Amino acid sequence: MKFKTFIKLFFLIIVIVGAYAVYNSKFFERNPPEVEIYMSINKKDRVELGSEAYWNPNKKIYVSVSDDTGIRSYKVSAVTSDNVVVFDKEEIVLDKPKEKAFLLPKPEIKLPDGIKIHYKISVTDWSNANFFSGNTTVKNLDLIVDTQAPIINIVANSYKITYGGSALLIFRVVDNGVRSISVSNGENDFKVFPFMKEGYYAVILAWPVQNNFFNGTITVLDKAFNQKRVSIPLIKDMSVRYRYSSIKVKDSFLNGKLNELVDTVGERKPESFSNNIEKFKYINETIRHKDEEIIYKAATEINYNSLFEPVTFSAFLPLKGSVVVGNFGDHRTYFLGKQKISKSMHLGLDIASVRNAPIILSNSGKVVLTELLGVYGNTTLVYHGFGLSSLYSHMSKFEVKPGDEVASGTVIGFTGQTGWAFGDHLHLGILVQGHPVRDVEWMDPKWIKSNITDVFLKAKNTIEGINDQNKTEKY
Ligand SMILES: [Zn+2]
Helix, strand or coil, X not given: CCHHHHHHHHHHHHHHHHHHHHXXXXXXXXXXXXXXXXXXXXXXXXXXXXXXXXXXXXXXXEEEEECXXXXXEEEEEEEECCCCEEEEEEEECCCCXXXXXXXXXXXXXXXXXXXXXXXXXXXXXXXXXXXXXXXXXXXXXXXXXXXCCCEEEEEEECCEEECCCXXXXXXXXXXXXXXXXXXXXXXXXXXXXXXXXXXXXEEEEECCCCCCCCCXXXXXXXXXXXXXXXXXXXXXXXXXXXXXXXEECCHHHHHCHXXXXXXXXXXXXXXXXXXXXXHXXXXXXXXXXXXXXXXXXXXXXXXXXXXXXXXXXXXXCCCCCCEEEECCCCEEEEEECCEEEEEEECCCEEEECCCCCXXXXXXXXXXXXXXXXXXXXXXXXXXXXXXXXXXEEEECEECCCCCCEECCXXXXXXXXCCCCCCCCXXXXXXXXXXXXXXXXXXXXXXXXXXXXXXXXXXXXXXXXXXXXXXXXXXX
8 A cells, every 4th residue: 555545544534533523522412402391280280282282371381491502592483373473583592501491472462262373482402513503493382272261050959968968960061172070079079970962961979978078069170271160059968967886895706706707808817916906906997998998999990981861760779678777877986895996987778687688689780899808798789870889798699790780670699697797687888989878868769859860850851951942043
């Protein structure tokens, strides 16, 4: 190789390596700025906006940008769908911040609801890439102006709700883009059921006996985060009193049945407890709570997505010729001698007739649970629609299995004394979205008629009446 060629080659290599180094240095960095556009809801939840969103211009939209070489400039323009420019500004940033956040500028004129504004946000960094002009990120965002809060109309409701009891509510929501509907009793949230026609919803509410107050509200949030909240017009009946009973725990129970229950649960050996009180609390509190969680889960994991028609419920009367042997809502305190050892709440009604009596289903439904539980024993749960389920416990025998669709009149099993039970009886629970409620209401045909059936009927007539009016206007 000639010396000249060698020199040429040497310089060529240096130029290539040098160019490569410069190209890969920050000087020519090619990562465009990151741009995030979001709204801040309740000051804690950040909702990132995609390419289209509903917007109440009174609510702030944040643009947060970041880049390793620093932000050089940003430009925001906004045009309406008929190409009227409502905003156009460019800002040069001199101090090269690596991160910057600014508010998305509002249009300078008031825009009517429903109008769509096309925003274009361009952000450029301080890199020397692209012939020293930097890297640019462009975000396009269509915002539909919506300043109207949703409208909520109560269509029909039960006259009152009793402490521990249930009530039905049907309402209508008017809005061009509903984000969420939540119904609350002040303590628990309830799912709503789409009812008969778009925009109408039905919900059976519960005032659980564990809650000292009822404060019913419907809250609707639309896609622009406009919120409307109304209170539910139910008279609150506090006149019902639940029993407080003291129960003396016998030694024969502690040394007999209690060990049997611990064995049935199968998680701990009876010998693993340091004393009988600990063992008693384990069954009465830990296992009872666990059973109730299983029941709650089975009663609430129900999927629905269609429009629902009114349902005519019959009184729940599962045993022929039965008598009540234990009341709903009993606050039970257990004593060993003079010592208080544990507490529990009786969340159903105990009824008894003969041994191994057939349990008859009063309303059709779908079996969602058949399981041997620690305190509740052999338990069947049937779902009847609108969040309502019925629970049958201490059974001796199951006659149905999960997934079965069962008609009213079907014998679903037989009474017994499995779990924590003294003598053959049926523990009947009525659950509203998993919350146990006063059985006596759902066992009373008069209560069902005036609080459920008539309310459904009133709502149906109102909704269909609106249909009829529309028809007359058309022709
Ligand atoms: Zn019971």
